[in-house]
Amino acid sequence: MSVQKDKRRPGKLTLPVMARKHAKWVIQITKNPKWFLPEYNHMVTDEIVLEAKNINRYIWSANNIVVNSPEDYEERRRAQETAARLCNDLLADIELAKSIFHLRGKRVKYWTETVVEIRNRTRAWIKSDAERYKKYR
Numbered sequence: 519m520s521v522q523k524d525k526r527r528p529g530k531l532t533l534p535v536m537a538r539k540h541a542k543w544v545i546q547i548t549k550n551p552k553w554f555l556p557e558y559n560h561m562v563t564d565e566i567v568l569e570a571k572n573i574n575r576y577i578w579s580a581n582n583i584v585v586n587s588p589e590d591y592e593e594r595r596r597a598q599e600t601a602a603r604l605c606n607d608l609l610a611d612i613e614l615a616k617s618i619f620h621l622r623g624k625r626v627k628y629w630t631e632t633v634v635e636i637r638n639r640t641r642a643w644i645k646s647d648a649e650r651y652k653k654y655r
C-alpha cells in the first residue's frame with residue numbers, strides 16, 4: 519500500500535542530496551551579477567558560497583563515516599555539528615546579503631526555509647545517532 523505524497527516523511531538519505539542541491543543552487547544564483555554585485559564577491563558572496571559548499575561537505579563526510587568505535591562516533595558527530603553551525607552562519611549571511619543586494623523576499627524566503635530545513639534535519643540526525651550509538655558515547 520502506498521502513502522500519499524503529502525503524507526510521506528522524508529527519508530534518511532535525502533539530507534545529503536538536499537545539501538548538494540542547495541550548494542549547487544547557491545553557486546548558480548550567486549554568479550548572477552545582476553543580483554550579486556561583483557564588487558562584493560570577496561567580502562560577501564564568496565563566503566556564502568563557501569558556507570553552502572562546506573555544509574554539503576560536512577554532511578557528506580558525516581554520512582560516509584561508518585561508526586564502529588567511539589572515535590568514529592565522535593568524528594561523525596563533530597561533522598554533523600559543524601554542518602548545523604554552518605547553517606546558522608549562512609542564515610546570518612543571507613540576512614546580510616538581503617540588505618546589501620536588495621534580494622526579493624520570495625527568494626530569501628525560499629533560501630532561508632531550505633537552510634533551516636537542512637539545519638533541523640541535521641540536528642534530528644544528531645539526536646537519532648545519539649540514540650543509535652549509545653554504546654559508543
